[in-house]
Amino acid sequence: MNLKLSFYTLIFVVALCTSISCKEKTTIEKANDLTVSEGFKNPLGFYDSSPSFSWKLPVAEDVKHQSAYHIVVASSEDLLPDNADLWDSGKQMTDQSIWVKYEGKPLESRQKVYWQVKYWNQDEDASVWSAINHFELGLLNNSDWKAQWVGLDTKAEGILGSQENIIHRPQYLRKGFELSGDVASARLYITAKGVFDVAINGQDVSDDVMPPGYTPYKERIETITYDVTSVIESGQNTIGVELASGWHSSRLGWKKALWVDTETPKVLCQLELTMKDGTKEIIVSDDSWKGTTNGPIRLSEIYDGETYDANLEMEGWTTNNFSDKDWSSVNSFPITNNIRLEPKRHTTVKSKIELATQEIIQKDGTVIFDLKQNMVGVPLLKVPMKKGETLKVRFAEMLSPDGTFYTKNYRSALSTNYYTASKDGVIDWMPKFTFHGFRYIELSGFDTTIEPTKDWVTGMVQYSDFDENGTFTSSHEKLNQLQSNIVWGMRGNFFDIPTDCPQRDERMGWTGDAQVFGPTSMFNADVYKFWASWLQSVRESQFENGAIPWVVPDVLFDGKVSAGWGDVCTIIPYKIYQRTGDVKILEDNFEMMKAWVAYHQESSENLISKMGFFADWLQPYPENGDNKGDTKLNVIGTAFFAQSAHITAKTAKILGNNDDYNTYYKLYKSVSEQFSNQFFNTDGTIKNATETQTSYLLALAFKLLPEEKHEGAKQNLLKKIAEADNHLRTGFLGTPLLSQVLDETGEIDLMYKLLFNETYPSWFYSINQGASTIWERWNSYSKAEGFNPQNMNSLNHYAYGAIGEWMYERIAGIAPLEAGYKVIRIAPEPKSPLTSASAELNTPYGKVASSWEINEGTFTLNVTIPPNTTAKVILPETLESIEDTNDIKTISSETDDTELLVQPGTYTFKSKL
Ligand code: RAM
Numbered sequence: 001m002n003l004k005l006s007f008y009t010l011i012f013v014v015a016l017c018t019s020i021s022c023k024e025k026t027t028i029e030k031a032n033d034l035t036v037s038e039g040f041k042n043p044l045g046f047y048d049s050s051p052s053f054s055w056k057l058p059v060a061e062d063v064k065h066q067s068a069y070h071i072v073v074a075s076s077e078d079l080l081p082d083n084a085d086l087w088d089s090g091k092q093m094t095d096q097s098i099w100v101k102y103e104g105k106p107l108e109s110r111q112k113v114y115w116q117v118k119y120w121n122q123d124e125d126a127s128v129w130s131a132i133n134h135f136e137l138g139l140l141n142n143s144d145w146k147a148q149w150v151g152l153d154t155k156a157e158g159i160l161g162s163q164e165n166i167i168h169r170p171q172y173l174r175k176g177f178e179l180s181g182d183v184a185s186a187r188l189y190i191t192a193k194g195v196f197d198v199a200i201n202g203q204d205v206s207d208d209v210m211p212p213g214y215t216p217y218k219e220r221i222e223t224i225t226y227d228v229t230s231v232i233e234s235g236q237n238t239i240g241v242e243l244a245s246g247w248h249s250s251r252l253g254w255k256k257a258l259w260v261d262t263e264t265p266k267v268l269c270q271l272e273l274t275m276k277d278g279t280k281e282i283i284v285s286d287d288s289w290k291g292t293t294n295g296p297i298r299l300s301e302i303y304d305g306e307t308y309d310a311n312l313e314m315e316g317w318t319t320n321n322f323s324d325k326d327w328s329s330v331n332s333f334p335i336t337n338n339i340r341l342e343p344k345r346h347t348t349v350k351s352k353i354e355l356a357t358q359e360i361i362q363k364d365g366t367v368i369f370d371l372k373q374n375m376v377g378v379p380l381l382k383v384p385m386k387k388g389e390t391l392k393v394r395f396a397e398m399l400s401p402d403g404t405f406y407t408k409n410y411r412s413a414l415s416t417n418y419y420t421a422s423k424d425g426v427i428d429w430m431p432k433f434t435f436h437g438f439r440y441i442e443l444s445g446f447d448t449t450i451e452p453t454k455d456w457v458t459g460m461v462q463y464s465d466f467d468e469n470g471t472f473t474s475s476h477e478k479l480n481q482l483q484s485n486i487v488w489g490m491r492g493n494f495f496d497i498p499t500d501c502p503q504r505d506e507r508m509g510w511t512g513d514a515q516v517f518g519p520t521s522m523f524n525a526d527v528y529k530f531w532a533s534w535l536q537s538v539r540e541s542q543f544e545n546g547a548i549p550w551v552v553p554d555v556l557f558d559g560k561v562s563a564g565w566g567d568v569c570t571i572i573p574y575k576i577y578q579r580t581g582d583v584k585i586l587e588d589n590f591e592m593m594k595a596w597v598a599y600h601q602e603s604s605e606n607l608i609s610k611m612g613f614f615a616d617w618l619q620p621y622p623e624n625g626d627n628k629g630d631t632k633l634n635v636i637g638t639a640f641f642a643q644s645a646h647i648t649a650k651t652a653k654i655l656g657n658n659d660d661y662n663t664y665y666k667l668y669k670s671v672s673e674q675f676s677n678q679f680f681n682t683d684g685t686i687k688n689a690t691e692t693q694t695s696y697l698l699a700l701a702f703k704l705l706p707e708e709k710h711e712g713a714k715q716n717l718l719k720k721i722a723e724a725d726n727h728l729r730t731g732f733l734g735t736p737l738l739s740q741v742l743d744e745t746g747e748i749d750l751m752y753k754l755l756f757n758e759t760y761p762s763w764f765y766s767i768n769q770g771a772s773t774i775w776e777r778w779n780s781y782s783k784a785e786g787f788n789p790q791n792m793n794s795l796n797h798y799a800y801g802a803i804g805e806w807m808y809e810r811i812a813g814i815a816p817l818e819a820g821y822k823v824i825r826i827a828p829e830p831k832s833p834l835t836s837a838s839a840e841l842n843t844p845y846g847k848v849a850s851s852w853e854i855n856e857g858t859f860t861l862n863v864t865i866p867p868n869t870t871a872k873v874i875l876p877e878t879l880e881s882i883e884d885t886n887d888i889k890t891i892s893s894e895t896d897d898t899e900l901l902v903q904p905g906t907y908t909f910k911s912k913l
Contacts, residue, residue: 028062028125031055031097031117033846034133038346038529038582045138045189045225047343049107052584054098055117055130056846057867064904066868068093068120073104077114081129086113091120097868098820098844099582109144110187110272112136138225138343139189139270145341147284148332149193151243151266152291162304162414165251165259168194169293170244170300170433172317173267174324177283178236182276186232188239189272191223191341194265195246195433199318200231200239209349209462210433213496214247214509216553219540222344223268232273239283240318243267244300244433251303253508253555266333268341290327297432303413303505305393306431310422346533347465349496351377355459360452363403366444369457374398374439374773374796376492376502377462380430382455384447385421391445393417395438397503397795398770401786405442409793413505435462437492437503437796439772463491469526472807474837475853478764479755483807485767489774489798490521497534497553501776501794508551509534512565512614513799516736518572520804522579523841531576532585538569539592545602546595550613561599562613563637564733569596570647577654580844581820586651593648597664600641607674609637616694619731620761620778623690627792629731631698632689635679636733639698642671646702672704680705684712693720694734700745701737714745726753728761732799739806748810752831755803763803774801812839813850817872826850826863826902827874838862845869861909863902871902875909 033056035041037048053071057063070091072084079085087104097119107113116130139145154168161167188205190198195210205226212222243265251259271283296313300306316322335341358372369379374397385391395415396405407415415436419429424447441457472483493499498517500510514534521527534552541552543559548566550556573589576582603611615636619629649664679695681687684705686695696717699705705713720729728738742751758764761778769782776797781787809815813828821843828837830852838851846866853860865871872891875898882890882900888907891899 028121028127029058029060030128031057031119031130034115034117034130036135038532039526040135040529042133043135044227045223045343046135047138047140047345049137049140050102051135052099052101052582053115053117054100054844055119057097057119059846059867062123062125063121063867065122066095066097066119067122067124069097069100069117070119071100071115071117073102073113073115075111075113077132077134080114080116080132081118095868099580099584107137109137109140136225138223139341140343142335142337142341145189145268145270145335146282147268147270148286148334149266149268150285150287150289150291150330150332151264152293152328152330154264154293155261157293161251161301163251163256163412165256166262167299167301168245168249168262168265170242170295170297171265171291171293172240172242172295172314173289173291173330174238174240174317174322174327175283175285175289176236176238176320179232179234179273179281180275181279182234183229183232183273184276185274186228187272188226188228189223189270190226190241190268191221192243192246192248192265192267193217193221193263194243194248194267196244196267197242197432198226198239198269200228201233201237202316202319203231205231207350209351210246210435210496211348212344213348214553215537216540217248218339220340220342220536223341224344224348228271236320238318238320238322239269239271241267241269242295242297242432244297245302246433247302247553250301253551254505255556255558258555258557268335285332287329287332289330290324291330292324292327300431300433302434302507303415304434305414305416305436306434307418308429308431309420310427311420313422345536346529349462350465351460351462352465352491353461354380355461357454357457360454361403362452366442367446367452368399369441369443369454371439371441371459372772373459374437374488374492375459375461376437376495376796377435377460378431379441380458380460381419382426382428383443383457384426384450385419385424385445386447387421387423389421389445389447391419391421391427391443393419394442395436395503396440396442397438398781398787399440405440406787408787408791409504409795411504411791413503415503430460435495435502437501461491463494464496464530466494466530467526468524470523470808470839470841472804472812472837472839474811475835476756476833478767479807479834481767482763483804485771485774486520486798486801486804487524488772489796489801490517490524492773492796493798494521494525494527494530497537498530501797503796504794508555509537509553510551510565511538511548511568512562512617512732513797515565515568515571516732516802517798518568519575519579520802522576523804523808526842528576528580528582531572532588535569535573535585535589539589542569542592542595546597546599548596560613561611563600563609563611563633563640565614566596566599567640567644569593570644574647574651578816578819579821581818581822583654586654590648590651590655593644593651594660597641597645597648597667600637600644601667604638604641607638607641607671608678609634609641611637614732616692616731616733618777619692619694619734620729629692629694630690631692631694631734635689635695636698638671638675638678639702639704642668642675642704643702645671675699675704676706676709680709680713682709682712684709684714685716691716691720692734693717693724693729694731694737696720697730697734697737697741700741717741718747718750721750721754726750727757727759728754735800736802736805739803739810743806743810748829749831751806756833763800771795774798808839808841811837813852814839814841814848820844821848822869824848824865824869824871825874826871828852828861828876830854830859830876843869857912859911862907863909864906865902865904867904869904873900873902873909874898875900875911877911
């Protein structure tokens with residue numbers, strides 16, 4: 001059934017006012033949700049000494065737009081608003097309410113800064129001042145550090161891991177110190193070559209998971225700041241740090257040569273205290289620290305898991321009441337200037353969600369706990385054990401049809417934990433310095449006299465600590481499951497960096513996967529800082545010749561590059577700019593874009609690319625059986641060359657750089673022309689290359705063909721899709737382009753068809769086979785044939801989740817028309833089999849919502865437009881007439897749709913079918 005809507009009459013249009021907005025007021029309400037730079041709220045240990053300021057206007061009847069703002073910034077709260085000593089912007093006549101650059105006095109390491117803002121509305125009524133917000137800078141320069149790297153020589157212990165890699169036993173490091181007086185304020189600046197957990201006087205300092213996270217360590221290591229004022233005591237104190245390999249010193253990647261001899265983990269720690277009498281004291285990591293590897297965490301590796309022996313627990317080792325006389329002195333190493341120490345520029349990983357066990361399956365002496373959701377993190381184990389017994393904890397994303405654990409797809413990652421009990425009783429343990437991708441947990445070695453219960457195992461879902469920022473839902477259960485799978489794919493692969501997969505011996509920052517999924521993630525979560533931070537790592541990993549490595553951080557070190565993967569460095573900054581409206585992301589990445597385009601050029605002959613590698617990765621039904629699919633590499637490489645040149649041109653224009661704009665626009669045009677001549681006949685069919693859906697998609701999506709050929713190419717794409725029985729034949733690169741191209745060419749019915757297909761290859765196919773996350777392959781598993789025989793078969797791989805962008809933009813209908821949603825496009829495409837769909841998104845200006853439903857012959861669209869924006873609402877059929885109001889103006893009501901310009905507020909549009 002193809003449902004066709006007819007909008008004969010607009011029944012009513014209502015502007016709803018909120019309860020607050022209807023009250024009488026003398027002044028307008030203050031701005032709220034103040035943030036600095038990429039969305040930080042009152043950050044501590046902040047990285048940015050040239051921040052920008054953003055705020056939201058309240059949802060209120062008398063606040064539609066901003067006409068001016070005034071920001072004041074001071075070194076103390078008392079100076080605000082009248083005596084701002086750092087910056088007083090004065091009244092600025094502008095509607096800019098986001099990303100306003102700080103233009104005050106230079107800011108320094110450790111500085112605490114207070115700020116507030118007021119604004120004037122469209123009628124030039126002034127608001128009251130906002131609440132005072134603040135940020136405190138971390139240590140910005142290596143020269144701020146007086147501490148030394150410290151650690152034990154764990155390499156000397158000569159322990160070998162599963163791949164003959166050097167294993168560094170986790171270290172326990174401690175230092176007792178005495179303070180001369182009472183403390184007014186204390187900051188702990190800390191980081192590691194490895195990962196750490198820190199406690200002072202027996203109290204955990206934070207609930208961060210595996211800080212400081214993962215950067216190109218040879219270039220930059222991030223540092224963390226904690227406010228530890230409340231745990232410091234007068235007189236004697238003790239600080240204790242657990243330190244493990246993490247990404248720094250575990251085996252990572254596949255290059256044995258790189259990890260057989262990893263550098264020993266070390267910690268760097270500087271406790272700065274301001275005493276009540278105003279004096280300062282400082283405690284630093286140095287050779288006076290003591291350490292041991294005889295603690296309970298025996299081993300901990302990212303791929304292989306963690307081993308814990310409770311018999312070696314050291315009661316009170318982070319308190320004053322402990323003797324470390326048998327511990328060794330640590331080695332100390334000065335910090336060097338070649339590795340930059342910079343405050344972490346996005347949020348640390350935390351345990352974000354707890355998943356309860358849903359079912360217990362007992363078989364052959366083992367017990368399997370099923371969470372019914374594929375997830376990433378660790379289990380919290382509350383298991384009865386007998387003294388001296390060892391609990392073995394295994395993981396799997398899926399069970400084989402015979403009920404056995406499917407772990408072949410972990411490849412060499414052992415992903416197993418062990419816990420040895422020191423007494424009879426229920427343990428309470430979760431591993432600390434490793435993580436796993438799993439739905440099932442298998443336990444053996446527990447107290448078998450006790451019947452297992454579901455509360456033995458809880459899944460602790462861990463990912464970078466961002467807020468989820470958008471919702472999508474519809475009348476279709478499988479589409480909702482797809483949205484859930486997309487979100488779980490994101491939660492599972494945003495573990496400090498964007499990873500391809502979270503479970504096997506990989507978990508690397510694959511650039512191609514990031515390129516395709518990034519835009520969708522921006523709808524689902526507040527991940528601007530996450531991406532901006534990783535893009536810094538991409539810049540740091542760019543080779544001299546402009547090439548971008550396959551993975552960032554680059555743990556493969558083989559200099560290999562791939563078209564469609566390296567292009568992450570143009571595509572993601574530009575997409576982020578569209579979603580946020582912050583030009584800084586373009587400024588920061590423009591040089592990287594240019595260097596990458598130069599590399600494209602260098603890798604081409606007569607502008608036809610010779611760049612290698614993954615092509616349309618994992619395309620279904622490849623003719624040659626290859627993972628690289630059938631689309632020719634030179635078609636792909638040349639298309640991305642043109643696209644990256646085009647994005648670089650558009651970026652130059654936004655940055656006001658006309659010379660670069662002309663250069664890169666010309667280059668884009670020349671590459672397109674070559675592409676068209678080399679690969680396309682005048683009728684728009686492919687020549688000199690295999691005909692595939694993806695070849696046509698690239699040509700159409702990146703606008704590489706002159707008009708006549710473009711039309712022909714479109715017809716050929718439709719023919720190829722029809723030949724495939726209206727199914728996709730696309731891999732990693734082609735799939736995200738399907739929705740864009742079919743939408744732009746007016747083939748939305750066909751896109752709906754592809755999206756709602758139930759048979760292979762399609763999104764719902766994996767759902768029909770039981771997927772609770774997005775899979776690496778369209779057929780990673782099937783009920784009929786079992787698991788895909790290849791062991792490269794992740795069941796948590798976000799790439800095909802890229803369809804989420806279109807679900808928000810076109811099914812629910814929310815898209816930015818002007819960068820940052822300053823102008824919003826609400827243009828849903830209601831089609832069968834859906835009878836309703838809705839999405840909400842927290843944009844930089846506030847909440848936008850679009851929700852439609854068809855009920856008893858009436859189409860209803862509810863829309864919320866945030867203050868300081870406008871929306872173009874495009875209704876899918878012509879409305880007979882609509883009377884203009886202050887809030888709604890008809891822009892056009894032509895052949896088959898009606899366009900309205902809508903002011904901030906909440907509206908309902910109804911029409912009879
Ligand atoms: C696989 C990764 C990733 C992909 C590369 C080409 O090993 O998992 O998804 O980008 O190969």
